[in-house]
Amino acid sequence: MQAGTQESVIDATDETPEWLNAEYFEKVLQKVRDDTSLSVQQVEVKSAFPKGVNYASIIYRVRVVFRAKDQFNCTRSYIVKAMPEEGLAKQKLGEYNVHGKEMDIYQLVIPELKQLMRSIGDNSVLYPTTLTIDRTKNIMVFDDLSSKGYIMADRFAGLDLLHTKLTLKLMAKLHAGSLELTSMHPTIFKGYKTGMVTRETDAFYPLFYSNFDALTEEISTWDQEWHYYANKLRKLRPHFVEQGLKVYDHQSDDDLRVLSHSDLWVNNLLFKYDANGKPIDVVLLDFQFCCYSTPIVDLCYFIFTSTQDFLRQNCFDELVQYYYYNLANYVKKLKYTGKFPTLHEFQRQLLKKLFYAVFTSIVCLPVQINEDTTDADFDALLGSDERACRFRKTVMSNKKYHKIIKGLLPTFDRKGLLEKLE
Structure with missing residues (x-):
């Protein structure tokens, strides 16, 4: 040339x-x-x-x-x-202001979070580096971390214990850093009210209800023993979205509040590996739905959408404890002086918000592990036409999802999470 x-x-x-x-x-x-x-x-x-x-x-x-x-x-x-420039995606996502919020996060918040971690000797990548945030063109330009060896894990396989613990540690850094930022700048997260489930807009409510109904209908076709759970879900339906909303509601001044990522799943993570294929670092992407809320949102969303089924079904308490100890460690290193819960107090907060495990397992997980991408786009997610109905049928008929949800429904039922919660 x-x-x-x-x-x-x-x-x-x-x-x-x-x-x-x-x-x-x-x-x-x-x-x-x-x-x-x-x-x-x-x-x-x-x-x-x-x-x-x-x-x-x-x-x-x-x-x-x-x-x-x-x-x-x-x-x-x-x-x-x-951002999408037309159609349903532009309309619905515009109601969340996801792009403007994410630009603000990368421009105003992430540099502060990185600086806080550097102040305690943590120089890891943590989040992508921006070249430019162009509000005229409405785009963000980042370094491509794939050139530095960072790649996505397999969303269909689920993350093993090593990947999961790396992610929980990164989650703890995000949350601890946001606690310290709040003590330094009390109003810094004042405008971050809209998580994925929010009272600010009902733009995604059709998705929540349609996935819930599609699962109920699917379970009704299973053997007789599963009709018990289909009936449970039918009774839960009038309260389903409201109980998801209550997870995000600030109900007590004693409850921990952090910058919650709110879309923390495997496709929003990039891992780096050593020569033996062991994960050694992780970077968190995509802050479109972040909000100032409970850390329980990220814990439930991540564990119930992105880990291997054995971990999801059997190791939840262990993973929560691992996250809490890391969070407490970073809070101490950052010399945060605000109120911080004991592990027992945190577990009580978790119990009040645990419905989000049900919500993400029904609304998000089946879409995220769907392997048939024929109709997989935003219009199919939120639409009501024939193609959208076909997409939901495909998503809910996934045999891998059946295996997961058959393990989770009895657990949720024993914990009283399939009842109307006060």
Whole structure:
């Protein structure tokens, strides 16, 4: 390629914005590297993920070849995250302001969280590094961590104990850091009210009810012994969303409140491995649904959607204790002086919010482990047409999900979680 020329290569299957090209990245990199002589030679834009992996945003992987004053034909890879520009996704996600909130988090909060961890000697990556937050184009540009060896784990297999403990430790860092931030800046999370389940908008309520109904209908086709649970669910239905909402409600000043990620599952995590394939680090992505709420949201959501079934069914108490001890350790290191619960007090808070294990197991888990991506998109998630109904039928007829939910329903029932809760 001749010096001074620019080339943009677009994946023909993507509806990529025309401005996402060599000229755009030249301006971004010149500013980031403080080098006006930097010249972009080539840009290659492709979709970052296959269908069915991501529903709430449009994500591109961009390979950029450039020349700078200190480098010749340098190649870097970046991630560009944008919002859907039309249709049901734009409408519903707009009611949550997911993109504006996430821009604020990466610009205003994550640098503070990273600095707090560095102050206690933790220099791990923790969260993606942003090159630019472009509010004019309504996009965020990140370093592509795959070039540094970070990859997604298998969402169908579930995370084993090593992956799970790494994630719980990262979760504890996020929550402990947010506690200290709140003591430093008491109003920093004032505007973060809308988690995935919220009273601020009913945009996702059709998804909550339709998945609940689809599961009830599916169970009704099973052997007679399972009809007991179908009847339980029918009685629970009028209260299902309200009980999910109560998890997010602030009910007592004694309850721990943190910056909850609220969408903490395997596809929002990137792991790095050693030469023997052992996970040694993890990075947390995607802050679209984060809110100031109970840490129980993240604990239940993560464990019940993303761990191996053995851990989900048998090790919940052990994993909660592991998270709590890490949280207490980081709170102590950060010299947080606010009220902090004992393990027993935290367990009592957990018991009040444990319904979220039921909620995520019914609404989120079956979608996340669905392997048939024929109809897997945002319109199918929230729609009511024939294609949406077909998608929900596919999701709920998954034999792997049947095995999981058959193990969980008796446990939930014994704990009284399939009853109307006061």
